[in-house]
Amino acid sequence: MPGRPAVPCHHRRTHRNLPLDARRAIRNDAANRPERLLMTSPLQTLTLADDLRISRMGYGAMQLTGPGVYGPPKDRAEAIGVLRAAVELGVTHIDTSDFYGPVVVNELIREALHPYPADLHIVTKVGVRRSAGGGWITSLDPADLKAQVHENLQHLGLETLDVVNLRTASFGGDASSVAEPFGALADLREQGLIRHLGLSGITESQLTQAQAIAPVVTVQNQYNLADRADDDLVDRCAEEGIAYAAFFPLGGGFSPLRSRILRDVAHRLGATExxxxxxxxxxxxxxxxxxxxxxxxxxLRENIAAAELRLPDEAVVELDTIGQIAER
Incomplete structure (x- = not known):
C-alpha cells in the first residue's frame, strides 16, 4: 500500500468519562507518584488507512494475565483499571491475543471497555495455541486460523477485527513461507471478518510474500536499543507506510536491558530508563x-509520558552505541 506519513493529530479523554474505580486509581497514583517525567499533552497518532489511525504509544495487554502469560491476573479489578486508564490517557491502540491467558486478556478487555470507543483500535494475533501446562504451540493451519479469528471475535465482543497479525515462528530465524496461512487470513478479510492484516515475528522475505497476497499495515517484531537486527526492516516499513510495532523495548524477553549509558542518559534528562x-x-x-x-x-503513566520526551541529538548518538556494543 502507498506510504503514509505520521499525522500530527492528538487525542485525550477527560476523567469524568471513566468509571469511578479507574478515576480513583488515577488519583491515588498521582498522589503517590515520584517527581518524574509525566504526560501533559495528547498523544501523536499514525494514519495507516482511511479507517485506521492509531496512537503511536499503544498498550500491550499481555501482562494482564498470571505468571508466564497464563491464567488469570492476581488482581482482576486492578487489571481492568489499567485498561480503562490507558484509554482515558489517550491510547487508541491496544495489542492483545486470545492466546494470552488463554482467553483471559480478551475477556478483560471486553469487560473493561465494551462498548468500545469509536476511535479505539484493538490489534490481535493468531497463529498460536496454548497447552494445558501453558506451553506455546504454533498453529498455522488455515482451518484453525479461521477458528482462532472467530474466537477472538467472540471473546472481544466484536463483529469485525480491526487488525489481525499472523504470528509466525520465525523471529528472524526460519524463513518458511507465510503464503498459505496469510492467504487464509486474507480470505477472512474478504469476508468482512477482518479489516486489516499484519505480521508478527517475521523476516523481510516473509513480508514480501505476504504483500503479494494482501496489503500489510503493521509488522510486530522484537527491536530495542540493544537488538538492532531489524534496522533495515524498520526503514523499509517507514518507506512503505507500514507501522513497525516494537515489543520488548528494554531487552530480550522479560530480562531488562542493563546499560550504564542508558542509566546515565536517563539521569541527565530526569527520566526513567x-x-x-x-x-x-x-x-x-x-x-x-x-x-x-x-x-x-x-x-502505565510513566510509559505514556515517554511520548513527550524529546531526546537531544547527543543523547541519541550515545544511545546508538548500545546496539554497537551488543553486536560485538
Whole structure:
C-alpha cells in the first residue's frame, strides 16, 4: 500500500468519562507518584488507512494475565483499571491475543471497555495455541486460523477485527513461507471478518510474500536499543507506510536491558530508563509504534509520558552505541 506519513493529530479523554474505580486509581497514583517525567499533552497518532489511525504509544495487554502469560491476573479489578486508564490517557491502540491467558486478556478487555470507543483500535494475533501446562504451540493451519479469528471475535465482543497479525515462528530465524496461512487470513478479510492484516515475528522475505497476497499495515517484531537486527526492516516499513510495532523495548524477553549509558542518559534528562528507551524508539522511525505492557497504573503513566520526551541529538548518538556494543 502507498506510504503514509505520521499525522500530527492528538487525542485525550477527560476523567469524568471513566468509571469511578479507574478515576480513583488515577488519583491515588498521582498522589503517590515520584517527581518524574509525566504526560501533559495528547498523544501523536499514525494514519495507516482511511479507517485506521492509531496512537503511536499503544498498550500491550499481555501482562494482564498470571505468571508466564497464563491464567488469570492476581488482581482482576486492578487489571481492568489499567485498561480503562490507558484509554482515558489517550491510547487508541491496544495489542492483545486470545492466546494470552488463554482467553483471559480478551475477556478483560471486553469487560473493561465494551462498548468500545469509536476511535479505539484493538490489534490481535493468531497463529498460536496454548497447552494445558501453558506451553506455546504454533498453529498455522488455515482451518484453525479461521477458528482462532472467530474466537477472538467472540471473546472481544466484536463483529469485525480491526487488525489481525499472523504470528509466525520465525523471529528472524526460519524463513518458511507465510503464503498459505496469510492467504487464509486474507480470505477472512474478504469476508468482512477482518479489516486489516499484519505480521508478527517475521523476516523481510516473509513480508514480501505476504504483500503479494494482501496489503500489510503493521509488522510486530522484537527491536530495542540493544537488538538492532531489524534496522533495515524498520526503514523499509517507514518507506512503505507500514507501522513497525516494537515489543520488548528494554531487552530480550522479560530480562531488562542493563546499560550504564542508558542509566546515565536517563539521569541527565530526569527520566526513567524505560522512558528513555521508549523515546529512542519513537525517534528512531516515524512509523514506529510502541506497545509496552504493564499491570500497574503508575507504570502505565510513566510509559505514556515517554511520548513527550524529546531526546537531544547527543543523547541519541550515545544511545546508538548500545546496539554497537551488543553486536560485538
Amino acid at each position: 524505560q522512558q528513555v528507551a521508549l523515546a529512542w524508539l519513537l525517534q528512531r522511525s516515524p512509523s514506529m509504534v510502541l506497545i509496552p505492557g504493564t499491570s500497574s497504573v503508575a507504570h
